[in-house]
Amino acid sequence: GENVEQHPSTLSVQEGDSAVIKCTYSDSASNYFPWYKQELGKRPQLIIDIRSNVGEKKDQRIAVTLNKTAKHFSLHITETQPEDSAVYFCASLYDKVIFGPGTSLSVIP
Amino acid sequence: EAQVTQNPRYLITVTGKKLTVTCSQNMNHEYMSWYRQDPGLGLRQIYYSMNVEVTDKGDVPEGYKVSRKEKRNFPLILESPSPNQTSLYFCASSLSTWGETQYFGPGTRLLVL
Secondary structure, three states, X not given: OOOEEEEOOEEEEEOOOOEEEEEXXXXXXXXXXXXXXXXXXXXXXXXXXXXXXXXXXXXXOEEEEEEOOOOEEEEEEOOOOHHXXXXXXXXEEOOOEEEOOOEEEEEEO | OOOXXXXXXXXXXXXXXXXXXXXXXXXXXXXXXXXXXXXXOEEEEEEEEEEOOEEEEOOOOOOOEEOOOOOOEOXXXXXXXXXXXXXXXXXXXXXXXXXXXOEEOOOEEEEEO
């Protein structure tokens, strides 16, 4: 079946450094790629998304890039802060939404 | 306030005892979905509904049932729960399925003994 791979599964960075999380999807028909942040004990919340007709999107310290040919998309967080510590999920969507397994990001003060 | 609500938030039950987890949204969303979240596996879709009386299986539908009699409600039913259904469950809704933001409920933590 369709799946989404996500790497790394855990990531530790020093405060102020950048963090990059990469995802690969298998369904070539996917046209929407959201990223969710889930803090401990909380529900997932959308932080940024990108559609298949766009290669890059930025929102302050967060950016997402999409390479449809390679079926890759990535989340970039710059100037990381301790409050960025959470689990991040990528997802791809066509008629169903498929989530990646998640990346646990720790930002060390 | 626009929101997705789930009840109960926590539930401990025994094998075989039927239970229902309710989900309700007040945003007039057409699309609703149930997920289970297990460590290392991320979120896996159980069932989804594109509109009233329209439901379809997600990736892990075995052991679950749903219904969509009204637009705002999408209950998840476990007819005969088993320990492997111990998990954290999230309901979500969106305006439509096609590239729309999904809003998640607060989650229901279920333990089946």
